[in-house]
Structures are given as C-alpha cells and as structure tokens.
Amino acid sequence: MPTGFITNLYVFVLAGFVGFEVIRRVSPLLHTPLMALTNALDAIVVVAAIIIAGRQGTALSATLGAIAVAAAFSNMVGGFLITDRMVRMFKLSGRERKQS
Amino acid sequence: MTTAQYLPDFVYIAAIALFVLSLRWLSSPATARRGVLAGEIGAALAVVTTLFNPELVQYRWIIIALAGGAAIGIPLGMVPMTAVPQRTAMSHAFGALAAALIGISEYYMRLPNINKFEMTEIALEVIIGSLSFTGSLIAAGKLQEILPQRPIVYKGQNYVSLSVLAAAIILALMLIFNPVRTAVFPLMVVISLFFGFLLVMPIGGADMPTVISLLNSYVGFTAALLGFVLNTKVLVVAGALDGASGFILSVIMCRAMNRSFTNVMFGAFGQLQVSAAGTVEERSVRTATPEDAAAILEAANYVMVVPGYGMAVAQAQHKVREFYDALTKRGIDVKFAIHPVAGRMPGHMNVLLAEADVPYDKLIEMEDANTEFPQVDVALVIGANDVTNPAARTDKSSPIYGMPILEVEKARTVMVIKRGMSPGFAGIDNQLYYLDKTLMLFGDAKNFVGNIVRELTSGGGH
DSSP, X not given: XXXXXXXXXHHHHHHHHHHHHHHHTSOGGGHHHHHHHHHHHHXXXXXXXXXXXXXXXXXXXXXXXXXXXXXXXXXXXXXXXXXXXXXXXXXXXXXXXXXX | OOGGGGHHHHHHHHHHHHHHHHHHHTTSTTTHHHHHHHHHHHHHHHHHHHHTOTTBOOOHHHHXXXXXXXXXXXXXXXXOGGGHHHXXXXXXXXXXXXXXXXXXXXXXXXXXXXXXXXXXXXXXXXXXXXXXXXXXXXXXXXXXXXXOSSOXXXXXXXXXHHHXXXXXXXXXHHHHHOTTOTTHHHHHHHHHHHHHHHHHTTOOGGGHHHHHXXXXXXXXXXXXXXXXXXXXXXXXXXXXXXXXXXXXXXXXXXXXXXXXXHHHHTTSHHHXXXXXXXXXXXXXXXXXXXXXXXXXXXXXXXXXEEEOHHHHHTTOHHHHHHHHHHHHHTTOEEEEEEOTTSSSSTTHXXXXXXXXXXXXXXXXXXXXXXXXXXXXXXXXXXXXXXXXXXXXXXXTTSTTTTOOXXXXXXXXXXXXXXXXXXXXXXXXXXXXXXXXXXXXXXXOHHHHHHHXXXXXXXXXXX
C-alpha cells in the first residue's frame, strides 16, 4: 500500500469532519445555495483536467481532458454565479433591519 | 527541490482554507455573499496557478475548453429560481462526467504499468463517477419534466438493478487482478453508466429532494477518490466537503420524510400508492369564496402561510408576497412555515420566497412552526398536501405514518387553496380537508391569492 494513500486518507477523514461541522451550521434557509456552492467548489477538479488536457500525452487523454475541463469549468462559473444570485435575494424585513 | 517548486502547493492550501471559510460564511444570509467571494478567490487562485504548471506543453485545447465551459456555465447560472433543481442535477452530471473522464484518461495513460492498488482506486472512481453521471442526467430530465416524474417500476426491478451493479463490480475485480485487460475497461464504464440509469429511473415525485442530495454526495466522493488516484490533496478536501454536504442534506431529507436510504433507493412509495388509491371516499368539505376568506383574515392577529411546490407551479409566489404586504400593513403578523421537503430540492422553497422579496426572518422551520400553530388564527395552505396530512401522526395504516408534518390542524382556522380534491404526490387522501375548522378554497393559487389581496386592499378595513 503506497504511503501517499495513507496521507490522503488522513486528509480525507479530517476534511470530512471539518465539512460535517461547518455544514451542520448552515441554516436550512440556505440549503439550496449550499448545494450550488459545494458544486462550484467541487469543480476544482478542473485543475486536474487542465493538466491532463495540456500535458504530453495521447490524443485520447488530451480529448478526455479537454471535455473534463469544459464540464468542470461550467460548474465553477455557473455554480458561483447562481449561488451569488440566490444569496443576494435573502433580505430581512424592515423592522428587523432597523434593529440590527 | 527549491521553494518555488512548492509554490503551487501553497496556493492550493490557501484555496482549501478559503473553501472552508466559504462554507463557514454561508451559515447565515448576512455573511453568505462574503462566503461566495471567498470560494471564488480560492478557485481562481487554484486555476491560475495550474495554468503555469511546467508539465503543460500545449494550451490551445485548454483555452478552448475553458471558453466552452464558461459558455455553458454562464447560462446555467442565470436560470430562473424555479429551474434551480434541474440546474443542480445538471451540474452534478457535469461534475461526475469531469471526474469520470479524468479517471478513464489516467487508466489509459498509465497502461501497462498499473499496480493492483492503483487499479482499485481508478475502478472505484470510474464506477461511481459514471453511475452518478447518468443518474444525475435522469434526475435532471425528471425535474425538467422531459421524463415522467412518477416512479417507473416493474416486477423484479431491484434484482435487475443489483445484477447490473454486480456485473460492474465483477468486471472491476477482473481488472484489478489483471489491469491490462483493456477490453474489460470500456465494458465496465458502459455497465456503470447503465446502472446509474436504472438507479434513478424508479425514483420520482416526492423523493426528488433526497435523490438530488444523494447524487450530490456521490459526486463529492468521486472527486475525493480522484484526489486519491492523482495524489492531489486539494481534490481530496474539496470532494470530502462536497460529499459531507450531500450526505448531511440526504440525512435531513430522509428524516423529513421518515424514510431510510434503502427505502428511498429501492422505492417503497410506488407500491403504496396503489393500495392507498382505493380508500378515497366521497365526503363533504366546507368551501369559501375569496370574500369570505378575506373577511376571516382581516379579523386575525396571526396568520401562518404553508407553501408547497404547487405554489411555485402556479407562479403564485409574487401574489403571496402582495398578500403578506396587505396583511402586514393591517398590523397582522404573517409568517411562513417551511417543511424541509417543501420544494424540489433542499431549501428550494426559501429561495423561491426570497426571490419574491419575502423577508427571510419570516420563514420559519418546521419545529418552530409546530410550536406556533396553537396560537395561529389562520393557517393558509398553498399548494402543499402530504406535509400537512394529520394521518402522518394519527393513522398507523397510512403510508406516510411517522413522517414529520406541519401541524396546521392546531390553528384556529385552516384554509387550503387547491385546484380540486385530487390527492398529493404520495396518492393519499388528506384528513385535514374534512375538518370542521377547514375551509377549502378551490381554484388556481395565483388567481385565488390575487382575489384575496384585492378584497383586502379595496375593502379599506371597513
């Protein structure tokens, strides 16, 4: 078993717990923006796709890489865009706004 | 190694930190925009740094693909709020596609030098990625109403689906024992794609919020697995965060419907519909006109609106906002009780109401709403059905028994806006409609609420 796997497993387990604790605190009001935002963050796979599309390799891997770049980048752009549109819509009522 | 070689790693670590902060700031609407900004900065830093990677020898396809991605992503980011569930399912599909394609590409790049361990990682990643891709496409098709929304079920379905999954696993095992079996790999991909199709086709209707959350977590775990394959920590972290989020939302959705994961995945609702359909009987209900309804509402001090997806279908949310304004102007307290599965995806109803400018401090969760109902003068149900059915608490023989509901029957008066007496998603008759305190307001939600608003504003308080 490669040592890289063990290190990645540490990272995965810790990140899972961080994710669990942070996301548990997200108000149910914002569960739809949450899903849109995590989609956009998950689109970070685009960095792996860029390497595969642009490195020295076969035509097949470059093609698969390029499609992956387009698919992931569309999520990144669209995900942040729609999350921002949604969270901008959440406003307090007049009375509450004056108090805060 | 020089320090400069580690620069990308430092940037990726910064990106990860920004991602965690991004989710942290999403906890409340007041800081949510800052959260989006943090995520954007982290993602931009990571992408730009990667473009300077010395491994890259050609940029043409990268540039074209980035431009193409932006050209698809921008319109998908501009869809109307009612279409957000299908957009989300589409983005699950894109995320799964990207991860699966990278895994496939890695397999062919590494041939013939793949050890058993690497092959296990790649096979698992490609199987989950592929099934999430087709599963998400089917979910998007159902939500967009291109595909039938009703669950599609047939005899022996679970056996067929499980056999297909078993076939994919057997092919994966064959590859692990001998990774150079290049004919087996594409077959494994095709069968995994087919399994994703079989997995989501039988699920529909009220289970869509759960399915979309489950697919969310699959896509996250695919990205994390890809991080293992490529030994890229930023993918492991982003995938773990996304996977955890999807998992938490799935648990919340299942709890809100009193279902287990297996129950959702292997669809019990489809069978129950049949048994429940025969028990509907003719009983009398009390009806009211917009004038009657307005008169009762004027006399109220506290009104609770219970919106369901039917409200969004009728495009009534902006009329509901006018209704809120008209009552608030008269000093009547108006709040909105939101069931966790009120929309087509987690939190969907809140977004629809926020879009119509209903202040978010007036949107309250189920538990809080249920402690309020005994003080509520009028509960107005718009386009919601099963989530208000008292049978879920009282009738052990009901298919929805045990499902947490909004206890609207505890309000002094209940009004239900509905097109007709047809049963809801689960095909179950609603006891609420036959109570003495219940008034049925038959008609289109948008028109009916509009008529009530007209009465409230023109009446001038008598």
